[in-house]
Amino acid sequence: MVTIRVNASTPYDVTIERGDAWLDRVPYFSCSTVWVITDETVDRLHGTAFRTRLEASARPIVWSVVRPGDGSKSLATIERLVADGLTSGCDRDTLVVAFGGGMIGDLAGFLASVYMRGLHYIQVPTTVLAHDSAVGGKVAVNHPLAKNAIGAFYQPAGVHYNVDRLETLTDRDVLSGLGELIKHAYLSRYVLGYSFETELFTALAQGPLDWEAWLARGIEVKRQVVETDEREHGVRAWLNFGHTFGHALESVEAYRLAHGEAILYGMVYAFLVAGDFSRAETLAGFMKQQAITPVLWQPFEAYLEVMGHDKKNRTGQIRFVLLGEEVTVTSVTTERLVEAYNQLKGWF
Ligand SMILES: NC(=O)c1ccc[n+]([C@@H]2O[C@H](COP(=O)([O-])OP(=O)(O)OC[C@H]3O[C@@H](n4cnc5c(N)ncnc54)[C@H](O)[C@@H]3O)[C@@H](O)[C@H]2O)c1
Structure with a gap:
């Protein structure tokens, strides 16, 4: 088992282990009600076992299930969930449990931040x-004009991974998750002072990863960044590496691509913008080998428009996180963006 302490404004532990022994260790269950938010797929595959385990907490359990996919990350779903909570007796002492992937984490975390002005929640x-x-307390739902446009910084009380559950993921969802892990590997050099980029690509070439060890390494990068800049006034923006174009791609593709797949394309694009063809080529090669979902390329203006709405552009300019000797967060000319786009299209 691995435990990582995140010293955010309200500190919490991230535990990674096989099984759910964390349920016997944590102090959360003095709450009035346990309110689990999950999606249909996670419910079908893991719901019964988790619920049985939770019942030992001897608290009433409210169980809300939403449709899988980013389409559920919406204000409409929040409204429906609030109705579930109100009709099931969830009160200010209810503990929200986000049981699922990133979509559920963002949705349930946002719900926890607004329901009766704020409930404790765990991931x-x-x-x-x-x-x-x-990890990091960014919670949000999407708006038709921009992803994650309605959200908050709201730290969880704990994060508890049972890596056995990862065994039921599809290859595509594993690849999507690797997108963010690879991002953390690229950033490790700048954040931790040493790089595990080569080590990760070597491990990936050798076969399935040891999740306990590798998730911990990714989380270590995230922890360091969040502790330094919880509310994204500076260094936390680095975590958006690959996301400026990635989010636009996700949105233009109407969420047909998995989030991490879009970020993988976005990172290749950011390397091309920075003129780092070597890393762009290595990453593109890995993506093709993994049979990444192909993009239905649109005229560049479609992506440009969405990038213009992106919430990270406080100055009204489209800003990119670029990796070189240092990390820079910078605006880029449209000519350069179009050139890199044509290169990217040519590769996929
Ligand atoms: N808050 C943040 O800092 C942050 C960072 C990165 C991404 N995100 C958000 O995370 C979301 C993407 O996360 P995700 O890829 O986990 O998406 P997801 O939650 O939609 O999960 C992907 C798919 O896997 C299924 N699934 C989940 N667990 C499973 C399991 N154990 N076995 C089989 N299937 C399973 C889900 O039902 C879904 O179909 C996006 O909404 C993105 O914006 C948020």
Whole structure:
């Protein structure tokens, strides 16, 4: 078992282990009600076992299930969930449990931040990608004009991974999760002072990863960044590496691509913008080998428009996180963006 302490404004532990022994250790269950938010797929695969285990907490359990996919990350779903909570007796002492991937973590975390002006919540992540989303307290739902446009910084009381649940993920969802892990590997050099980029690509070439060890490494990067800059005034923006174009791709593709897949394309694009063809080529090669979902390329203006709405552009300019000797967060000319786009399209 691995435990990582995150010293955010309200500190909490991230535990990664096989099984759910964390349920016997944590102090949360003095709450009035346990309110689990999950999606249909996680419910079908893991719901019964988790619920049986939770029942030992001897608290009433409210169980809300939403449709899988980013389409559920919406204000409409929040309204429906609030109705579930109100009609099931959830009160200010209810503990929200986000049981699922990053979509559920963002949705349930946002629900916890607004329901009766704020409930405690914990993350029980079930995807590889959620090693990123479950840590750091960014919670949100999407708006038709922009992803994650309605949200808050709201730290969980704990994050508890049972890596056995990752075994039921599809190859595509594993690849999507690897997108964020690879991002953390690229950032490790700048954040931790040493790089595990080469080590990760070597391990990936050798076969399935030891999740306990590798998720911990990704989370270590995230922890360091969040502790330094919890509310994204500076260094936390680095975590958006690959996300400027990635989010636009996700949105233009109407969420047909998994989040991490879009980020993988976004990172290749960011390397091309920075003129780092070597890393762009290595990453693109890995993605093709993993049979990444192909993009239905659109005229560049479609992506440009969405990037213009992106919430990270406080100055009205489209800003990119670029990796070189240092990390820079910078605006880029449209000519350069179009050139890199044509290169990217040519590769996939
Ligand atoms: N808050 C943050 O800091 C942050 C960071 C990165 C990404 N995100 C968000 O995370 C979301 C993407 O996360 P995700 O990829 O985990 O998406 P997801 O939650 O939609 O899960 C992907 C798919 O896997 C299924 N699934 C989940 N666990 C499973 C399991 N154990 N076995 C089989 N299937 C399982 C889900 O039903 C879904 O179909 C996006 O909404 C993105 O915006 C948030």
